[in-house]
Amino acid sequence: MPSPTVIVAAARSWIGTPYRHQASVKGAGCDCLGLLRGVWRETMGAEPELPPPYAPDWAEAGGERLLMAARRHLVETDGDAVAAGDVLLFRWREGLPAKHCAIATSPGTMVHAHDGACVAEVAFRPWWRRHLAHVFRFPV
Template structure:
């Protein structure tokens, strides 16, 4: 299993990458899933599957696609048990699917790509805590 330090260092190397829907190229562009995919490639190797094309409003279609994919490739843990280097999934309302992901860098910070902004390390503020729905750990390689 990659160490949390390796995962965090790789995620931090993406800071400043512009937001680009469906992209996953460090320094060129990525969305939140593209950031996670890029970190995976650089710490785990080849991606286990490529996502199909998706629209910006894909999660409103009803399927919890992001959670299902995370369960196929990551190790689910309780949201209260996340540690630095773990993957966090967020949903905007209880009835909606998770549609955003980030990588925890501490108990109080995370790295993510958000529409309209570059990849950044931000405070894991109360708003984010309220919307945290799932947490996952990278698997053993």
């Protein structure tokens, strides 16, 4: 497993990358999953699987695909103890599938990509904590 320091450095190296749906190219474009995929490639090597094409509303139409993929390739942890290097999955409302991911850079900050903005490091504020659905770590 890469150290949390290596994961955080990789995630921060994507800051400023424009949002591009389904993309995963540092500096050119990525979405939240593309950011996670890029950090995986930089820290772990080849991706274990490639996602199929997906629409912006993929989670509403396809269920818990993000969560199921995370459970196949990451290690689920206790959501109460977020640490640097953790992968965070969010759901917007109770009963909806998780559809956004980010990488924690500290217990109080995270790097993520979202529509209409570049990849950024933001505070892990109470709003985000209320929507946090699952926490994972990169595998050993």
